Amino acid sequence: MSTPSKEDAQQFFEISNQFVTLANELGEDHGRPRVSAAVLWAASRYNAFTWVMSGAPEKQTPEEAVEIFVAQYRKMLAENLKLMREEFGTPPK
Numbered sequence: 001m002s003t004p005s006k007e008d009a010q011q012f013f014e015i016s017n018q019f020v021t022l023a024n025e026l027g028e029d030h031g032r033p034r035v036s037a038a039v040l041w042a043a044s045r046y047n048a049f050t051w052v053m054s055g056a057p058e059k060q061t062p063e064e065a066v067e068i069f070v071a072q073y074r075k076m077l078a079e080n081l082k083l084m085r086e087e088f089g090t091p092p093k
Helices: 006-032 032-053 060-087
Strands: none
Touching: 006 032, 032 060
16 A cells, blocks of 8 residues: 555545534534534445445455454544543543
8 A cells, every 4th residue: 555645645634624623513513422423424324335336345345344444443543532632631520
């Protein structure tokens, strides 16, 4: 797998930040837990659509796709949990 260019990485984070901004706005009206669940569902729906439209089902089982997506999510979540904890600390009880 090749390393993304600086421009690709910048575009990736710009797109990601647009989703986060929208989620934060929606969280004000609907609550963070509901928006978090909606974002997860939307991501799974979009990833399933992208997987089907890419022709991957001819080369990969749904179970294999799930393993790949889950591994990517696990890595991203672990990194972001660490970053958020460093940035915000532990909230008071």
